Amino acid sequence: MKNKTSPSNLGAVVSVRGSVVDIRFDAHLPPIYSLLHAKEGEIAIEVLAQLDAHRVRGIALTPTQGLARGIAVEDTGGPLKAPVGKGILSRMFDVFGNAIDRQAAPTDVQWRTVHRAPPALARRSTKSEIFETGIKVIDVLVPLERGGKAGLLGGAGVGKTVLLTEMIHNMIGHQEGVSIFCGIGERCREGEELYRDMKGAGVLPNMVMVFGQMNEPPGSRFRVGHAALTMAEYFRDDEHRDVLLLIDNIFRFIQAGMEVSGLMGQMPSRLGYQPTMGTELSRLEERIANTDAGAITSIQAVYVPADDLTDPAAVHTFSHLSASIVLSRKRASEGLYPAIDLLQSSSKMSTPGIVGERHYLLAQEIRRTLAQYEDLKDVIAMLGLEQLSPDDRKVVARARRLERFLTQPFFATEQFSGIKGKLVSLKDSLEGCERILRDEFKDYPESALYMIGAIDEARGKAKPGKPVAKAEPESKTEAKGDPKPAADSKSKAKSEPQPKPEPKPKPEVEHAADTHES
Numbered sequence: 001m002k003n004k005t006s007p008s009n010l011g012a013v014v015s016v017r018g019s020v021v022d023i024r025f026d027a028h029l030p031p032i033y034s035l036l037h038a039k040e041g042e043i044a045i046e047v048l049a050q051l052d053a054h055r056v057r058g059i060a061l062t063p064t065q066g067l068a069r070g071i072a073v074e075d076t077g078g079p080l081k082a083p084v085g086k087g088i089l090s091r092m093f094d095v096f097g098n099a100i101d102r103q104a105a106p107t108d109v110q111w112r113t114v115h116r117a118p119p120a121l122a123r124r125s126t127k128s129e130i131f132e133t134g135i136k137v138i139d140v141l142v143p144l145e146r147g148g149k150a151g152l153l154g155g156a157g158v159g160k161t162v163l164l165t166e167m168i169h170n171m172i173g174h175q176e177g178v179s180i181f182c183g184i185g186e187r188c189r190e191g192e193e194l195y196r197d198m199k200g201a202g203v204l205p206n207m208v209m210v211f212g213q214m215n216e217p218p219g220s221r222f223r224v225g226h227a228a229l230t231m232a233e234y235f236r237d238d239e240h241r242d243v244l245l246l247i248d249n250i251f252r253f254i255q256a257g258m259e260v261s262g263l264m265g266q267m268p269s270r271l272g273y274q275p276t277m278g279t280e281l282s283r284l285e286e287r288i289a290n291t292d293a294g295a296i297t298s299i300q301a302v303y304v305p306a307d308d309l310t311d312p313a314a315v316h317t318f319s320h321l322s323a324s325i326v327l328s329r330k331r332a333s334e335g336l337y338p339a340i341d342l343l344q345s346s347s348k349m350s351t352p353g354i355v356g357e358r359h360y361l362l363a364q365e366i367r368r369t370l371a372q373y374e375d376l377k378d379v380i381a382m383l384g385l386e387q388l389s390p391d392d393r394k395v396v397a398r399a400r401r402l403e404r405f406l407t408q409p410f411f412a413t414e415q416f417s418g419i420k421g422k423l424v425s426l427k428d429s430l431e432g433c434e435r436i437l438r439d440e441f442k443d444y445p446e447s448a449l450y451m452i453g454a455i456d457e458a459r460g461k462a463k464p465g466k467p468v469a470k471a472e473p474e475s476k477t478e479a480k481g482d483p484k485p486a487a488d489s490k491s492k493a494k495s496e497p498q499p500k501p502e503p504k505p506k507p508e509v510e511h512a513a514d515t516h517e518s
Contacts, residue, residue, distance in 0.1 A: 009075035011056075013038065016067050019060045019217045020263045021045050023073045030056060033079045033115050038071055044096065045073070046080060046219060048264060059219040059260055061095060082227040083109040084234035089178070092195060092209040095224045100211065101195065114226040116233065118286040125290045128354050131297050134170040134423035135163075137340050137406040138325065140433060141363055143349040144297065145322045146242070147290020150347075151250075151302040154327030158339050160301060161190075163327075164246050165197055165412040166338075167299060170423060172206040177242040178235045179203070182228035183211040185221050185252030201412050214252075218259035225253050229287050229296075236294040243296045245288060251303040254281060254313045273312050285320040323347035336407050342370050359430060366402060366433055373399030394439070401436050404449040405458075422453030431455060 011025035023036065029050055030036065036045040036058060043066075045058040060067075061080070083097040087106035094100050097111070129146040132139055144150050154160045168179040183191055191211050198204045208231055212224030225247065232243045247253075254277060261274030269275045288298045300321075305311045309318075318324065325345050332339035352360040372395045376388065385393065411421030432455030435441065441449065441458060448462035449455075 085109040147295035148322035221256035
């Protein structure tokens with residue numbers, strides 16, 4: 001905000017309509033995107049249109065309470081600026097670069113305009129590299145691109161923030177990068193909780209947070225993403241560091257643009273969205289790129305209105321994403337964290353030319369196994385596991401072990417779960433999945449593969465359960481299905497002709513149960 005002008009260019013408010021303010025300047029008309037101040041800097045206005053030779057129309061970035069016609073407005077002589085430099089690390093800012101974490105304003109910072117051009121094509125890196133997160137399920141099935149954009153689709157309570165926190169932890173602790181969290185239209189409660197969680201996880205020293213809260217005017221929410229990107233670009237271009245940029249929620253950015261467009265009187269396009277939505281989103285997204293200096297890798301939470309993937313906001317956002325990670329409430333309810341839907345999630349990086357032939361074929365085999373299990377679930381629910389063919393039972397056993405192996409204890413949740421967090425390399429993740437698909441762990445109980453890191457940890461966990469596995473070698477796979485007890489008793493009754501008296505007590509028990517229920 002520290003903009004200085006030599007001779008001050010003063011104007012006066014002509015009209016105020018909500019957040020839209022018309023101002024008259026007699027001496028010099030401020031250019032588009034100029035920042036204007038009224039009431040001694042209390043109210044900030046960004047110029048969006050020049051109406052005629054003397055009048056401009058702007059959108060207020062702060063509440064316009066108290067603004068009236070005739071009030072003097074000063075041209076700051078430049079656009080909205082954001083602070084950059086090492087001094088911004090471990091701090092929390094608003095759209096103007098003011099510290100909102102109850103600490104003194106940062107020193108040793110420069111101020112740069114938030115309206116910057118994306119890197120030139122000549123400077124962009126043309127090679128596709130994998131961005132390793134240390135999270136098994138993402139690295140194996142939904143590999144992220146270094147300098148790419150990944151969408152995180154999910155509702156409340158499915159572990160979205162935990163997943164973001166873990167990625168921040170892994171990025172800072174193991175890749176020596178910087179993380180920037182940008183909250184667009186975020187609730188102040190979520191911002192405060194995130195700040196506390198980051199401090200508890202010990203990742204705050206290499207992190208910056210920027211918030212445009214839900215209660216702020218649309219102009220402020222519309223520009224907070226640009227402010228965060230300006231900070232990210234400093235670390236990429238000046239310090240040559242990799243940056244992880246987390247945006248929550250990109251739909252709120254589109255929504256803020258829609259509000260601004262409506263207030264400015266533009267004719268809406270389909271479903272009420274602004275006619276310039278594609279351009280506005282591209283201006284933000286195209287700045288997220290990897291160059292010869294470093295890379296900005298972005299993970300963006302995407303809200304899909306009414307779960308309609310044909311909604312213009314979703315369509316425009318998906319066109320920019322290189323990976324989409326879908327979070328499933330069903331998996332969360334089963335305790336399979338991270339609760340990523342393994343079949344719906346996808347990545348453009350998952351091709352033999354980028355991840356390699358072995359990784360690609362293995363990922364395809366995992367998806368095929370899980371898809372077969374999904375198809376068999378209805379049969380198992382109706383008829384029981386024993387009605388499946390031996391081959392199908394093997395598929396079910398592999399799929400259930402894969403599901404459990406792809407869970408992982410997080411560093412971010414250590415303080416709550418008491419389980420030490422694990423960072424797993426891509427090599428170990430692939431090896432573990434490969435060995436499960438080869439049936440190396442068919443004699444191990446499923447619980448041995450749950451919440452572990454590398455596959456060899458299952459050996460240590462499985463010792464208490466091994467005798468059980470030895471006692472019933474044939475029904476190992478059946479032991480995993482829910483309908484197993486009934487299945488075992490029926491198969492024994494069929495194979496052993498001598499216990500004919502046993503069917504008699506069974507009907508009596510069932511009958512008693514029926515009367516008891518009624």
